[in-house]
Structure formats: structure tokens, C-alpha cells
Amino acid sequence: MDLLEVNWLAIVLAAVCGFLIGGIWYGPIMSKKWMGAVGLTEEDVQGGNMGLIYGGAMVFALISSAMLAHMFYRLGQPPIHVKMMISTGIALTFIIPAIGTNYLFSRKSKALFFIDAGYWLLFYMAMGLVHAWLS
Template sequence: MANLSWIAIIVAAMAGFAVGGIWYGPLFGKAWMKERGFTEEELKQGNFALIYGAALAFSIVSAIFLGHLLAHFGEMSARSTMMISIGIALGFIVPAIGTNYLFSRGSVRLFAIDAGYWLLFYAAMGAIFVLLG
């Protein structure tokens, strides 16, 4: 891999993970549960170690690949780093989940909640790579 900052990768992954905690917690947690048809009791029955552990692992994978991509460009401006980071969400993640929601008949509201999360997830990781990368 290109010269990666492992500290930036870990902090970026944690930042993305933290965005999820805020986004699906106090900001849009109740709306997300309603759109998904979950009750609080049903969510409490989940395997939290598996769910949060896997979500953190996926965040680390995303941060590794974003960091790897950014490292190949060499020195970049903060604007370029943020454009690439957010561009990944806008160009790849949002259309992919949008396609899934179209075929699974997901609501526009649920799509907006999840798409907004991924935009902020990649923006947060990009900001960390600007600061620490």
C-alpha cells in the first residue's frame, strides 16, 4: 500500500463510527426505527457485541481503503481530500443503497436517513485525513 497513516485510519474509523452513534441515536434513531418497523424492545434483543463489533470492523475497512486511495494522490489540499471523500459517498454508496431501496420498496424517508449518514460518515473520515493524514 502507499504510505498510510495508521493513526489517521483508526481515528477516521472511530469518527465514522461515532457519526453513526449520533445519527442513529439522538438525531434520527426514532425515525429510523419507525421506518424499519422496529420497536426499542426488539432492538434490545440484538447481539450488541456482534453488531457493534462488525460495524466498527467495517468502518476500519472503509478507512483503510479511503486512506489507501488518498495516499496514492500524494499531497492534496483539504478541499480535494473532502471532495474525494464525500464524492465516494455521493458517487458509489448513495446510488448503491438507493438502488437497493428501490427494489426492496424502502421509503424515501429511510433512504434519506441512511444516505445522509453515509455522506457524513465519509465527510468525517475525510476531515480526519485532512487533519492527520
């Protein structure tokens, strides 16, 4: 794949959209439940290295978005509904089972699993939608 053939705007906007979903999900929607599930207080959260945390999360979102763009390009830019099925399927069959396995062995709570699984499902659905509209 030629780097110029990639829709860089779609890659960046999809990553930003996924990142913003995280801000909403782990902010006003699930912040209290998430903090309780991971055992953090407001002070713990505020005391973190926010540049590293948010910067790293954005880099990871860009990597995921670039991979989606690469897959869609290799598949000949499938229709919108296929892009949505693929991006949702990635969350349901790769991401969520992977974190589920980790949570089982690390004995993390079901509540944390469902909070994080819900986020990753929304993350990949949002990125798929952006790629579907812009590519």
C-alpha cells in the same frame, strides 16, 4: 504501498469518528424515525447481538477508512479540500446510489433512504476530514 507508510492513527481515528457519527445519527437525532422506517421497536433494537452489530460496524468503518488512506496515499496526499471532495464524492456517487438502488428494488421507504443516505454522507465527510487533518 508499504504498510509502514500508512498513517494508522488517521485510519483508526477516522473510523472511530465515522462510527461515532453513526451513534449520534441513529441515536438522539434519528432513532425514532429510523426505528419507524425499518419497523423495529425499542425491544427489538435492545434484543440484538450488540457485540456483533457494533463490532461489525467498526470493522466495516476500518475497512472504509483504510481504503480512503490508500487512495489518498496513491494520489500523493492531495490537499485538504481535494480529500474532502473525494470522500464526499464517494458517498454521493457510490454509496448513496448503491443503497438507493437496493431500496428501490426492496421497496423500502423514502424516509429510510434519506435517513441512511444522510448518515453515509456525514460518515464519509467526517472520515475525509480526519484523514485530511492527520495525513
